[in-house]
Every structure is written in structure tokens, then in C-alpha cells.
Amino acid sequence: MRTGRTALASGLAGLACTAMLTTLSAGTAAAANAYCGALAGSYDRQQPPQYQHVVVLMEENVSYQQFVASTQMPFLHQLAGDCGIETDFHAATHPSQPNYMAATSGEATRVGARSANDNVFHQVQATGRTWKLYAESMPRPCAGGKTGTYQPGHTPAVWYTDLRSPTDTCAQDQVPLAPALDGAITADALPAYTWITPNQCHDFHWQSSCAFPRSQRAAQGDAWLADLLPRLARMPSYEAGATLVLLTFDEGGGGTTGVDCTDPAYYRSHPDCHVLAVAVSPYVVPGVEDGSDQNLYSLLGTTEDVLGVPRLGRAEGQPSMRPGLQF
Numbered sequence: 001m002r003t004g005r006t007a008l009a010s011g012l013a014g015l016a017c018t019a020m021l022t023t024l025s026a027g028t029a030a031a032a033n034a035y036c037g038a039l040a041g042s043y044d045r046q047q048p049p050q051y052q053h054v055v056v057l058m059e060e061n062v063s064y065q066q067f068v069a070s071t072q073m074p075f076l077h078q079l080a081g082d083c084g085i086e087t088d089f090h091a092a093t094h095p096s097q098p099n100y101m102a103a104t105s106g107e108a109t110r111v112g113a114r115s116a117n118d119n120v121f122h123q124v125q126a127t128g129r130t131w132k133l134y135a136e137s138m139p140r141p142c143a144g145g146k147t148g149t150y151q152p153g154h155t156p157a158v159w160y161t162d163l164r165s166p167t168d169t170c171a172q173d174q175v176p177l178a179p180a181l182d183g184a185i186t187a188d189a190l191p192a193y194t195w196i197t198p199n200q201c202h203d204f205h206w207q208s209s210c211a212f213p214r215s216q217r218a219a220q221g222d223a224w225l226a227d228l229l230p231r232l233a234r235m236p237s238y239e240a241g242a243t244l245v246l247l248t249f250d251e252g253g254g255g256t257t258g259v260d261c262t263d264p265a266y267y268r269s270h271p272d273c274h275v276l277a278v279a280v281s282p283y284v285v286p287g288v289e290d291g292s293d294q295n296l297y298s299l300l301g302t303t304e305d306v307l308g309v310p311r312l313g314r315a316e317g318q319p320s321m322r323p324g325l326q327f
Contacts, residue, residue: 035233036083039241039282043326049283051306053243055194055232056299058100059221060154060205063252064089064274072218075226076276079247084284084325086277090295091251091261092314094272097153099250103296104156104195106313115159120193120300122162123309125169130191133157133174134181137199142170149199149209154250157195188235190243193307198224204249229280238282244306244327245280248299262295262314281327290324 043049064087067073092102095111102108105119124131135143137150144158152158155174163170177196184190197203201210204221212220229245237243251261252272259266261273277299301315302322311318321327 033082033286034230035079035280036282036284037286038239040285040326043283045323048322049241049281049327051242051244051281053190053192053194053237054303054306055190055196055243055245056103056303057196057198057225057228057245057247058103058154059198059225059247059249060096060200060203061251061253062204062218062249062275063271064276065271066253067276070218072216073222075222075229076278079225079229079280080276080278082286083281084279084288084290084327086279086294086321086325087289087291088293089248089275089277090267090273090293091249091275092296093259093261094251094255094257096151096250097156097159099296100154100156101159102314103248103250103300105160106297106300106311106315109159111153113159114161116161118162118312119156119160120304120307120309120312121157121169121173121195122160123304123312124191124193124307125173127309129193131157131173131193131195132180132184132191133195133197134177134184135174135197135199136177136202138174138176141172141176142168142174149201149207151200151205154197154203155195185231185235188237190235190237193303196228233280241282243281246277246299246303246321247280248277248296249275250296251275262297264293277321279321279325279327283327285326288325290321292319292324294319294321294324 092099092108097111098108105117107117109115121131135155139147157170157174200207202224206214206217252275255272261267267273297314298318301311301318302320304311
């Protein structure tokens with residue numbers, strides 16, 4: 001998808017410079033910036049970096065082409081240029097919830113269905129480590145019903161039965177975002193695996209109760225990320241190369257329910273399957289791009305590789321995102 005990347009580069013060139021943009025030296029690799037590059041050049045395919053914390057942020061309903069064309073996402077354009085971007089990354093299917101399940105269990109289960117499938121949350125806790133799902137505007141821990149701008153279809157932990165029994169770790173570890181996430185960031189105390197879910201006014205999705213028109217959904221989502229990402233990047237664990245952030249979208253604005261967005265015969269003619277994915281780490285060379293065929297199953301597999309747990313479901317056999325983006 002070099003055409004899309006070329007369009008992105010043109011869009012970035014038109015954006016106003018900010019203090020956090022990286023200055024590129026002619027004929028040399030990009031210098032370190034506020035997010036990526038401080039440890040660049042030390043990536044080894046045989047012995048890749050060891051992370052203590054993985055953070056996954058999944059946003060809603062923006063295709064790669066919409067991202068490239070948008071003038072309402074200056075921060076996300078900056079982040080993509082400052083760090084590492086997948087240019088041929090795809091959802092698992094449509095609609096939303098099956099994508100969240102695919103990205104955490106390797107199986108795109110149906111909307112509203114409980115799942116007995118093993119999942120990355122359970123894998124982490126089985127090793128004695130901790131996980132947290134921070135959900136903005138969720139009224140109580142592990143809430144299973146839609147309330148206000150909280151959408152449980154975007155919080156995958158609530159659907160897994162092995163997080164309810166014999167111990168209800170969902171009630172313990174899927175928590176309202178405020179003030180828990182702020183406290184964890186301030187204390188530099190994120191768990192081994194963190195999933196962050198914005199509410200429907202901040203996830204690029206929108207609903208009628210949001211205090212702004214739908215035409216501003218991208219600008220509002222971008223502003224929310226512009227507040228969160230710098231705080232993550234200022235954590236000592238991030239600066240030391242111990243925290244990895246992976247940011248992506250669930251799907252590209254909706255499409256036919258149940259299709260396989262990982263099938264080249266389908267997704268090549270359906271841009272609603274093509275979404276953005278960004279790797280944020282000091283090890284990432286600023287501006288690096290990976291054009292290999294990647295998807296939400298490979299995001300799960302890559303996350304499991306980093307966490308040192310087996311790949312689940314359709315994540316098995318998928319390519320890793322690590323070599324192409326050098327994290």
C-alpha cells in the first residue's frame with residue numbers, strides 16, 4: 001500500500017510543525033523524538049527487546065484511507081510519522097465486537113455472545129502477572145450493559161467466561177478509566193497487559209449524546225489521544241524501553257457483517273477492512289513503515305509473543321509485526 005503511505009507523507013508535510021515533531025537530517029535516519037527513536041538501532045531480530053508492559057488502544061470506525069485524507073487528526077498523523085506504521089493492516093471482520101474478540105482471543109465471536117475461548121487476559125493472569133482493562137465512562141467494574149457513552153461491545157474482557165470463574169477477575173480488573181488509569185500512569189504502575197477503551201465520544205465513533213456534532217468525531221478522538229499518549233510516553237518505564245504501546249482501529253467505518261477482512265480476495269476491494277496500526281516504543285525508528293500483510297490476529301500474536309505466552313486461535317501462524325516495525 002505504498003500509494004496510501006505516499007498520500008500520508010503528503011498530508012504530514014502540510015501539517016503545521018509542532019515542538020514534538022522530529023527534525024530529519026538529510027541522508028540519515030530520523031533522530032529520536034518525544035515518542036520513538038531514543039533506543040533505535042538496538043533492535044535484534046534474534047533477541048528483540050524485552051518489554052514488561054504492553055498497552056493496546058483500539059479506536060473505532062476509521063479506515064486507513066479516511067485517516068490519510070483527514071485534516072482533523074493532526075496528533076495521530078504526527079504520531080504515525082514519529083513512530084512506526086503498518087500500511088497494509090486489516091480488521092478481522094465486521095461489526096465491532098467480533099474484532100475486539102479476535103484481537104484478544106484469536107476468534108471473532110458473534111455480537112453479544114459470551115465466550116469460553118481462552119484469551120490474552122486469562123493467559124497473563126495464569127502466569128501470575130496482572131492485567132487491566134480501563135474503560136472510559138463505564139459505570140462500575142465489568143459492566144455488561146450499555147450505559148450512556150459506555151459500550152460493552154468495545155470491552156472484550158466482559159465477555160470471557162474464564163474471567164468470571166472460579167474467580168471473578170473481570171470485576172477486579174476491568175475498571176472505570178477514571179481515576180484508575182491516571183493513578184497507574186502517575187505511579188508508573190501499569191500491569192503487564194493493559195487494554196484502554198475510550199467512550200463513544202472519544203473513540204472516533206460518536207453518538208447523539210456527545211456534546212459535539214458528528215462532523216467533529218475525528219477531531220475529538222484525536223484530542224483525546226493527544227492528551228493520553230504524551231503521559232504514557234513520559235513514564236520512566238516507557239523511556240527505559242520497558243513499555244510498548246500498540247494503537248489501532250477495529251474496522252474502517254463498518255461493512256458487511258461476518259466477512260473475512262483478512263482474505264486478500266475480499267479486502268483488496270473493500271477499504272472498510274483496511275485500518276491504521278501504529279507501534280509506539282523508544283526502539284522504533286521514527287518514520288519506519290511495514291508493508292507486510294498484517295491484521296488484528298497478528299496484533300494478538302505479536303502481543304502474545306512479547307508477553308511470552310502461546311498464540312491463540314487464528315493468531316497462530318500469523319506474521320509478527322515486530323521485525324517490520326523494529327520493536
